[in-house]
Amino acid sequence: MMVDEDRRLGGAEPTPKQIKRWRQYLANERAEAAVYRELARHREGEEREILMAIADAESRHEDHWRNLLGEHVGFPQKPDLHTRWLGFMAKNFGTVFALAMMQTAETRSPYRDDEDATGQMKADEAIHAEIVRGLASRGREQMSGGFRAAVFGANDGLVSNLALVLGVMASGVEPHIVLITGISGLLAGALSMGAGEYISVKSQSELLDASTPHPRAGKAVPLLDVDANELALVYRARGMSEIEAEVQAAKVFEQLESTHHVNGEILNAGAVSVPDTQGAAWTAAISSFLCFGTGAFIPIIPFIFGLPTLVSGVVALVLVGLSLMVTGSITGVLSGKPPLMRAIRQLCVGLGAAGVTYALGTLFGVAAS
Structure with a gap:
């Protein structure tokens, strides 16, 4: 702390720009320490100790900026929007999502090119990113495979049925034909996904059982x-x-x-251990059926309400586009990557597939006429 005091008092008075930046750093560090303590409150044992240790380190960084500010510390300031969002996630959505977002935040430390941050603080932030990466990896491994299957299953339903509906619509058929096609695609895809998951889980169980x-x-x-x-x-x-x-x-x-x-x-030493899969095959099958069906239902919603064909197509695109961005954001958060970029990638892939089938449907419609 004496080093910080000497640094502040030995030189010129801090500029208004520095004061503003230091106050923001102070508010963010205080909020991040609170986030880690909130996460620790929901954990036990080693993970709780690790999270509390990171919170203590953030508090040390908080002291650094408070000492630099001195009499300019002013009233407590709100943390930036991203840090407040992390706090909200920690309180309402558990550790996996929050840690995944904290991993991204720690990796993009603002201290890297800031000469007012000490070398130790910069090193702390780099190490914190690796600690959080490890904790987030634990959470991802512990997360139910059913949740991941739900996200990907819904995404498959969204893209495949939107492409099917738009392709048929572009051929110039009547709206009720498009609706029937969409419902058929929903049922066929959902049944296929459910049956595939059931066979996959049962086959894996049988293969392992053959090794015992x-x-x-x-x-x-x-x-x-x-x-x-x-x-x-x-x-x-x-x-x-x-x-x-x-x-x-x-x-x-x-x-x-x-x-x-x-x-x-x-x-049994050296033998392959067989997990308890009683009921797992049916659980996977039902989960895949429902998730794919939910995603595949969204593109046919406007056709159910009897909207004009073109309007229905546009509404379906908007609904599916928003849904794809949601699923893309979720996968981005869980993978510790920027959710916006993953959302845009998901949107582009989905709409790209729909665009190809629409173009093909248009060609077939022209050829048939």
Whole structure:
């Protein structure tokens, strides 16, 4: 703190521009410390300790700007809009979204080119970005796969059915034909997605189950020739090295000698673990069906209300465009990337696909006439 005081008092009085910038830094640091403490309040154990440690570091940065300002500190100032948004996310949407946004914020530290920030502060911000990246990665791994599937499933429904509806509309058919086509596309796509997810999850479960030891294998172990040690070959076939396999087999035979009973966990050493998938296939199937169906329903909404064909097409484009930007923003936030850029990318890809099918529909319509 003495260094900060000497720096402020040893030179000229700070300019109004510096005072304004320092006050904003002070407000942002205070708010960011509060965000980390709010996130810590919802966590336990190691993650809570890490978040509290970052909050303490932000408080040290806050002291730096307060000391530089001195008598110019003034009344407490509001943090910038982005920092306030982070606080709102931390209070209302949990740690995964907030940490993903904090990762982006820490990566874009304003201190990098600011000579009034100390080298230690700049280093702190760089390290904070990596800490938050690690915490956010934990959250992404723990996040339900069903949530990710919901976002991507809805996005698939939006794009595919919009493209289908616009392509058919461009061919010049009657509005009710477009509506029937859209409903058919919704049902066909949703059923296909649901069936695909069901088969995928069941197949994965069956493949893993085929890799687990057969129940009858344990009964044969006591009859094995200890000297031949064929049990070691089982472990080697599962990926253990020769030495590891022999050590594991020796453990099993020692247990047999002492208890005349083989522990199932020892027999399963090196085997592929099979997760509990009871009901998972149906859950994945129903989730995919509903999510795709929800997305695919949006492009046909204006046709349900009987609007003129051209008006319905424009309204469908607007509704789907807004929805694509929402799903793009969500994926951007979860990946720690700027949500606006991801939203625009999602919009361009979706509308691009719709544009291609509209052009093809127009060509087929002209050819048919």
